[in-house]
Amino acid sequence: MPRPKLEVADIFRTHGPAYRRANVGHLNLAQLKAMSAIEACRTEALGGHVAACTKCNHQHIAYNSCKNRHCPKCQAPAARDWMAARAEDLLPVEYFHVVFTLPAEIARIALWNKRALYSLLFKASAQTVMTIAADPKRLGARVGLTSVLHTWGSALTHHPHIHMIVPGGGLSPDGTRWVACKPGFFLHVRVLSRLFRRLFLDGLMALHGAGHLRLFGDLVGLADAPAFAEWSAPLRKIDWVVYAKPPFGGPEAVLAYLSRYTHRVAISNHRLVSADADTVAFRWKDYRIKRGDRMKVMRLATDEFIRRFLIHVLPDRFHRIRHYGFLAGSGRKEKVARVRAVLGTAGSGEPDQPEDDLKEPLALREPCPDCGGPMRIIETFRRGEIPRSRAPPRLQAA
Template sequence: GQDLRTHLHVHALVSCGGLDAQGNWRSPVRGSHFLFPVKAASRLFRGKFIGALVAAHKAGVLDRDPARNQAERARRLRALREHDWVVYAKPPAGGPAQVLDYLARYTHRVAISNDRILGIDNDEIRLRVRPGPDQRRRMVSLPAQDFIARFMRHVLPRGFKRIRHYGLLAPRHKGVRMAQARAALQVPEPQAPAIETAQAFLRRVSARDLQRCPHCHSGRWCAVEIYAPRTMRPAPIARMHPGARVRDGPP
């Protein structure tokens, strides 16, 4: 969440169709804009989750299972089966670009951005969070120890992948299958990524020209001479003969 509390969830991008065994593109039967019925997906996801939970218990890998005995586990499974699981699906209002921009916040940032940290007062850290019902920006204060603990929950353990690709984007077949999908859908090849200079990149991300003089606002900074780096030689270390003695006072 906005205050760094644990909020476990998974984002998945699914193509509306796929390739058959002959490499031809197959769209859903009900139309090019239909993927699968939401209610059926809810029941299927519930069954897969409960099946994985039961298998994990039988394999003995649920180290911190809150259910203490078989009766409690049976009541939990019965409640999970009776409860409606909700799968919400809708097309993005802004198209694929909006989806990629939204997911980039998860894949290229960890937990919180710098602009949401308002200040640090002694052992209290002030954060800006999502506006409340009155549409006013809210601020929360957390003890430094709690902030660090919540932040570290968002750091992935070793060997855990943040993004996984399947199907068309699976690393082993991506080159061949993506080419087949583009040919079947008559989509042109993507353009090569544009390579920009460091000055152009800084100008784009900072929204200001860093080569303009900050004092007169009209002059331009230019390189007059480039000095090669010089290595500093370490100072010689004075060594004393093992048999020498040090005298006190002037020689």
């Protein structure tokens, strides 16, 4: 895919310094780190390497990526590596995609309590699926699932929700057989929604009672326990959005599909249309339109665009991909092997890889742009260094 003409990094490099000066004291460390990383990504500021073709004389310099999980340019290689690492977890069964969304009223509180409420969103949604699936009246099985947190809508608004990928079945309570769900149907969405609502609101009340919620602006009055209880009461009566998409065409499509969710950021560079000191324009999808072309162009003030991007920066060391059930924990490999044995299929035999080990491989995937031959790294250099193999003769070391 060709490089976009406009990138988030361009906007940050041009307008980021002024935005930081105007918002001193209002940006947290994680947001400042994300801005700095995106601005430096694939520039001489991070050093790089010299790649040479093994068939012709072509050479070029490639600067290092920042590997920040919020950087639009770093996610494609990270997604490929993640997909390869998780391939051995695939099972020859139907897979389902379930989405859990927080109501807008709670999303407002989550904006100032990201770590606490995003963690609760993970916990409540996973517990909902595992509890309903274990019910003998439903599936009666111990399931495994992978959850991915997204915090944005297409217009960069704050819209926290969980994308969950679940195999269509699970192990029987005694672990001796695979209990498959009905073809094309996993669990009742209405049942999932009601339990999810109860678990999340119970957890939210517990956080409030323990004094773990920060409340600002017109929400300050909710610090009082009776006021918070009165505010949350209507939320126990409305329908919470839980959406189950049709099953995938086959397990082969699952990881490719999921990797697009696991490593997606608030906005990709390819959605950007234009940017200047006053306005940033980008393409977005209007889901309110049921038929016809949903794609539109939104124009935001440049400062507002940067603000919306930064509200989706996660707290440091907060995991946005989590695994539960038989896909969780250090014993995941053994549990998946047990499931495969029950299903009568052999494992892939590939070595396991840590979830966050997303280092760029030394072997270059991209072929030579001149002849198509394989490219190899012949030299690496750090920030401020001049590559010996590409330096002018007067700068070459003796």
